Amino acid sequence: EEVKVKAITHSKDVVKVVLLGVPNQPGVAALIFKVLAEFSIFIDMIIQSEGRETEKDVAFVITKEDEGKAQKAINCLKECLSFREAKFDDSKGKVSIVGAGIASNPRIAYRMFDGLARLGVNIDMISTSNLRISCLIPRDRVEDSVQILHKEFLEEGEVVLRENS
Amino acid sequence: EEVKVKAITHSKDVVKVVLLGVPNQPGVAALIFKVLAEFSIFIDMIIQSEGRETEKDVAFVITKEDEGKAQKAINCLKECLSFREAKFDDSKGKVSIVGAGIASNPRIAYRMFDGLARLGVNIDMISTSNLRISCLIPRDRVEDSVQILHKEFLEEGEVVLRENS
Numbered sequence: 153e154e155v156k157v158k159a160i161t162h163s164k165d166v167v168k169v170v171l172l173g174v175p176n177q178p179g180v181a182a183l184i185f186k187v188l189a190e191f192s193i194f195i196d197m198i199i200q201s202e203g204r205e206t207e208k209d210v211a212f213v214i215t216k217e218d219e220g221k222a223q224k225a226i227n228c229l230k231e232c233l234s235f236r237e238a239k240f241d242d243s244k245g246k247v248s249i250v251g252a253g254i255a256s257n258p259r260i261a262y263r264m265f266d267g268l269a270r271l272g273v274n275i276d277m278i279s280t281s282n283l284r285i286s287c288l289i290p291r292d293r294v295e296d297s298v299q300i301l302h303k304e305f306l307e308e309g310e311v312v313l314r315e316n317s
Numbered sequence: 318e319e320v321k322v323k324a325i326t327h328s329k330d331v332v333k334v335v336l337l338g339v340p341n342q343p344g345v346a347a348l349i350f351k352v353l354a355e356f357s358i359f360i361d362m363i364i365q366s367e368g369r370e371t372e373k374d375v376a377f378v379i380t381k382e383d384e385g386k387a388q389k390a391i392n393c394l395k396e397c398l399s400f401r402e403a404k405f406d407d408s409k410g411k412v413s414i415v416g417a418g419i420a421s422n423p424r425i426a427y428r429m430f431d432g433l434a435r436l437g438v439n440i441d442m443i444s445t446s447n448l449r450i451s452c453l454i455p456r457d458r459v460e461d462s463v464q465i466l467h468k469e470f471l472e473e474g475e476v477v478l479r480e481n482s
């Protein structure tokens with residue numbers, strides 16, 4: 153099955169925000185994104201994983217430009233939602249591989265993760281859809297990660313999309 | 318900005334697998350997906366979130382058909398990777414909304430999450446890409462969730478894609 157990676161994209165304009173320990177009950181995610189919408193914050197990558205039985209961590213990525221607004225939004229959220237801590241982390245960047253059906257093939261995921269591993273890059277977060285696998289990694293490793301992924305998947309000389317595409 | 322949801326998709330053929338407490342160091346994700354690739358397991362939604370300082374939880378979704386193979390793959394992984402626990406959960410289903418640029422607009426995310434909240438549906442996992450927002454929810458709530466999302470986003474009578482699209 154000829155599943156092909158068509159492009160490698162990256163972004164350094166990334167601030168990871170994590171709300172740690174929100175209650176795991178209906179309506180909580182809606183409340184968080186209602187407040188973010190009221191502050192018109194541009195959102196990239198929403199990730200909620202296993203968490204714990206009664207609590208979850210809700211993570212999302214914003215741009216540096218929106219960091220101030222997001223701090224205000226989180227302060228506003230504190231009034232109506234209990235959570236343990238809100239972490240802002242601007243030490244990360246994002247690299248993605250893009251192509252139809254790539255996320256369903258574990259061999260493609262393995263090749264991406266192995267490329268990063270060979271560079272000693274630690275993967276902080278992973279999120280996929282049927283067209284894309286995205287990883288948050290240390291920002292200062294984005295350039296060499298794009299290069300190794302380019303070698304691994306696009307050596308035939310296909311397209312590398314610029315930042316933020 | 319006219320960001321439009323074009324379709325609602327869903328799938329009930331979902332088994333969530335979570336490797337809890339894997340070491341947070343380079344090469345671990347590569348090892349996991351190398352083993353999954355060796356057993357030719359079809360993968361949907363890979364999610365790794367904040368986790369803890371030295372440990373992460375790596376979650377992925379497989380089909381029911383591959384559950385036996387995945388159990389064997391995890392047993393094989395135990396030989397070479399330390400983790401606290403491997404959870405298999407086949408009580409979940411997936412609903413997604415699809416449309417260009419929808420994940421970056423917090424208002425769209427809010428409307429999806431609020432639709433599920435109004436039904437009292439608890440969101441177990443969330444994953445997004447620029448084209449899609451996907452939620453894992455209790456499988457027995459998939460039908461009524463698709464209906465409410467259809468009402469919320471597609472009432473103008475646009476496309477609802479069938480299962481597994």
Ligand SMILES: C[C@@H](O)[C@H](N)C(=O)O
Nearest residue numbers: 274275343344345346
């Ligand atoms: C947990 C796993 O993702 C690890 N951080 C890695 O880079 O492989």
Ligand SMILES: C[C@@H](O)[C@H](N)C(=O)O
Nearest residue numbers: 178179180181439440
């Ligand atoms: C944590 C949050 O996602 C919650 N489970 C909800 O449904 O809103």
